[in-house]
Amino acid sequence: MENRAPLSVISRVDETDSRTLLSMQDVRVWFELKKWGFLKAGFVRAVDGVSFKLDQGQALTIVGESGSGKTTLLRMILGLCQLTEGQIEFAGRNLDGQKSKDLAWLRSQVGFVQQDPYGALASFMDVHRILIEPLIINRVRREEHEQRIREALEEVRLIPVDDFLTKYPHMLSGGQQQRLVIARALLLRPRLIVADEPVSMLDASVRVEILEMMRGIQKNHDLSVIYITHDLSSVRYFSERVFVMYAAKLVEKADVREIVQNPLHPYTQALLAAIPDPDAKNAAELKAVPPGEPPSLINPPNGCRFHPRCPHKIEGRCDVDEPPEFEPGPGHLVECWLYDPEAGAPPAQTTMTDRAQAQAERQTAELQDRDN
Amino acid sequence: MIKGTDRQRGRAGAAIRGTSRHVGPVLKVEDLSLYFRASVGVVRAVEGVSFELQRGRSLTIVGESGCGKTSLAKAILRLLPRNIHTYKGRVFLNGTDLMTLSDERFRQDIRWKEMSLVSQAAMNSLNPVLKVGYQVAEPLLINHNMEKKAAFERAREVFKAVGIPAAFLDRYAFELSGGMRQRAIIAMALITNPSLVILDEPTSALDVLTQANIMNALKKIKREFDLSFILITHDIATSSELADEVLCMYAGQLVEHSKAERFYREPLHPYAQKLMASVPTLHTEKKPEFIAGQPPSLLNPPSGCRFALRCHRRFERCEEDPPLFQHGDETVKCWLYEKG
Numbered sequence: 001m002e003n004r005a006p007l008s009v010i011s012r013v014d015e016t017d018s019r020t021l022l023s024m025q026d027v028r029v030w031f032e033l034k035k036w037g038f039l040k041a042g043f044v045r046a047v048d049g050v051s052f053k054l055d056q057g058q059a060l061t062i063v064g065e066s067g068s069g070k071t072t073l074l075r076m077i078l079g080l081c082q083l084t085e086g087q088i089e090f091a092g093r094n095l096d097g098q099k100s101k102d103l104a105w106l107r108s109q110v111g112f113v114q115q116d117p118y119g120a121l122a123s124f125m126d127v128h129r130i131l132i133e134p135l136i137i138n139r140v141r142r143e144e145h146e147q148r149i150r151e152a153l154e155e156v157r158l159i160p161v162d163d164f165l166t167k168y169p170h171m172l173s174g175g176q177q178q179r180l181v182i183a184r185a186l187l188l189r190p191r192l193i194v195a196d197e198p199v200s201m202l203d204a205s206v207r208v209e210i211l212e213m214m215r216g217i218q219k220n221h222d223l224s225v226i227y228i229t230h231d232l233s234s235v236r237y238f239s240e241r242v243f244v245m246y247a248a249k250l251v252e253k254a255d256v257r258e259i260v261q262n263p264l265h266p267y268t269q270a271l272l273a274a275i276p277d278p279d280a281k282n283a284a285e286l287k288a289v290p291p292g293e294p295p296s297l298i299n300p301p302n303g304c305r306f307h308p309r310c311p312h313k314i315e316g317r318c319d320v321d322e323p324p325e326f327e328p329g330p331g332h333l334v335e336c337w338l339y340d341p342e343a344g345a346p347p348a349q350t351t352m353t354d355r356a357q358a359q360a361e362r363q364t365a366e367l368q369d370r371d372n
Numbered sequence: 373m374i375k376g377t378d379r380q381r382g383r384a385g386a387a388i389r390g391t392s393r394h395v396g397p398v399l400k401v402e403d404l405s406l407y408f409r410a411s412v413g414v415v416r417a418v419e420g421v422s423f424e425l426q427r428g429r430s431l432t433i434v435g436e437s438g439c440g441k442t443s444l445a446k447a448i449l450r451l452l453p454r455n456i457h458t459y460k461g462r463v464f465l466n467g468t469d470l471m472t473l474s475d476e477r478f479r480q481d482i483r484w485k486e487m488s489l490v491s492q493a494a495m496n497s498l499n500p501v502l503k504v505g506y507q508v509a510e511p512l513l514i515n516h517n518m519e520k521k522a523a524f525e526r527a528r529e530v531f532k533a534v535g536i537p538a539a540f541l542d543r544y545a546f547e548l549s550g551g552m553r554q555r556a557i558i559a560m561a562l563i564t565n566p567s568l569v570i571l572d573e574p575t576s577a578l579d580v581l582t583q584a585n586i587m588n589a590l591k592k593i594k595r596e597f598d599l600s601f602i603l604i605t606h607d608i609a610t611s612s613e614l615a616d617e618v619l620c621m622y623a624g625q626l627v628e629h630s631k632a633e634r635f636y637r638e639p640l641h642p643y644a645q646k647l648m649a650s651v652p653t654l655h656t657e658k659k660p661e662f663i664a665g666q667p668p669s670l671l672n673p674p675s676g677c678r679f680a681l682r683c684h685r686r687f688e689r690c691e692e693d694p695p696l697f698q699h700g701d702e703t704v705k706c707w708l709y710e711k712g
Contacts (some may be wrong), residue, residue: 065579173666203436205650209662233654274584277653278612280632287584
């Protein structure tokens, strides 16, 4: 990765490195494919060259489609899979090739909130048993157990605590189950919480409540949170910074407000344009959506991975060279040739990709013609 | 098993078929209820739902999970599990009372011929060992006794309509991406040219861009085929993509039935208002709220208004069960609109 923009911009909130909790440098995770069980058949490049830093107390969202590598990234942070290349550091310790003792330490420092709360809770254990398990495994002093459980449950507002301790997961509503999962993640007083689509299984009316609660806990305890989702509309209520992931790469990194108001990467623009706000007008219009589907990670396209679907493709550039990270605005990083300062002025900024927009308008007009 | 002769079948079919002779609503549901028997008691999944749907319109059913959306769809399609306690009310399709038909007649003449379903997570319901094209053409081969060649020709047409290249007819399900599989399932629902298609969470398992693509395809199909859609979803933002009318359900009951223009701007029922307020928006600044408390158990629902306990506009009257009030063009189940 030549001519990368300096990484320090990301942690510009605090320039000193002492606040950095997690850092990744050019991390790659490739899974080997075998043919007939022994022949080499290539690699699935699940994560391919990801770099970032996360400060203590910062909340970060990673947005991406399924299969873009979000979950592999998360598994790496939890120490559940090995890196192929690159470096990952947590609280100053290198996480690659650790021994099981280090892994136990890591997992006491990182709390995990799963996507499906019911699946993540053992159905044969009651709440008390579910919560005491991590304390026993991590050899927390027995005198502290009850108090820690109480604190965690109060934190997630499963109160009065005594009513809940004897309940089993199936007796709780979806929202309460998710709170219990969060309580369990908080129990060992971690420094980082990793949440994989924590509200996607819940109803709209409960989602906001859970996200707000997590936000509150994050601020009160100076926790770092990595929140993984495909739902961009909930992002702005949760974190300061957003990374957009496409085909195993982080294509755009910016503050929430920037991403929503001034998306730069054509993929991010398409993503934002595709998400509707509830409005009766939507039914009469077609959306501008780039054609095609995300590329295979076994044989990703040359150059920029979005170029086969991109309306702004520069021939001879985007399909040949992989774009490095450019920084068109402070703290706004994007892997796209359109923002190459050496190639002249950056293109006029549009909220939606022009060609796709024009096409959608044409089709909408056709629809209305047919209607009349 | 009763087997109708071809002549009988033809007659019933012609009467029910949504030809231009029938004027009036495609679907009319009157006081439909569906209760399940469970070990702990009777679950009132759908209670007293009535609505009408005109030809070429689409109706969106929204509500939280467990409010009876899917059960309502199943009750309309008569896809019932075994533990039925009560199944009553009337369903008219193109003017024909479906409740008077026997199960066998319903299966032969109505289900999939006149009403089809795109079920939840349908993309995982394709048969892995049959070619997609055969599975899509199957309703024609089996229900309509159509020639194989003609059936595949028709399959090619619907594939085109949903935006899959015709070459995909010869592929197997695992060779298709999630979005393509979902499109194939939609093609399957369209192939018999039904009057009504019920879509139960058709895009909730898909990515944002794929979802937008499929919504685009559905909008085009709606125009081209002159179909009526019922779209069931808990994702309010997506629901607005395909809504002419919105039916909002809460705890097994219909609480509001409004035109889309009204529902997405200023819904009438306090629950619908709260629900709309809880939707996070991306393009406009708005702080979403949440609804405190939980929906009541359907085993033992409260006798009065079911939303009363969580309602911000509760008053004495709410202890009685409100009937459906007409408020202009809209129907709403709330005492606040008693005066009309």
